[in-house]
Amino acid sequence: MNLHDWIDELSDVLDLDPEVEIDEGLVLDLARVVAHAVERPAAPVTAYLLGLAAGAQGAKPALVEKLAARAQALAEGWERPAGAPDPDDVTDEVPDDTGVDHSGERFEG
Secondary structure, three states, X not given: OOHHHHHHHXXXXXXXXXXXXXXXXXXXXXXXXXXXXXXXXXXXXXXXXXXXXXXXXXXXXXXXXXXXXXXXXXXXOOOOOOOXXXXXXXXXXXOOOOOOOOOOOOOOO
16 A cells, blocks of 8 residues: 555545545655654644644635745744753752751652
8 A cells, every 4th residue: 555545545534535636745745844843752743733724714725735835935944943852941050958868758749
């Protein structure tokens, strides 16, 4: 089975019009850019949201290309690529108190 067969079968299962044109290259390119520029889990979520937006707005091929271009531009300009630290994370150094005896102390939580 190849990608085109999968698309045909999936379209049948999802009750999608088999005549609706899908540009799988566009979707795959967008997913690749998003996976590398943002993070891997963002790729399928982006493809899903692109599909929702396209469906809500009429799903004409030119519109899908425009929406995908917007999403790709956002990903390419993403300032928080995968693996980058979250700027809201606290990065204060934790003091080393391994030499302190805490055996008689009580902590309340």
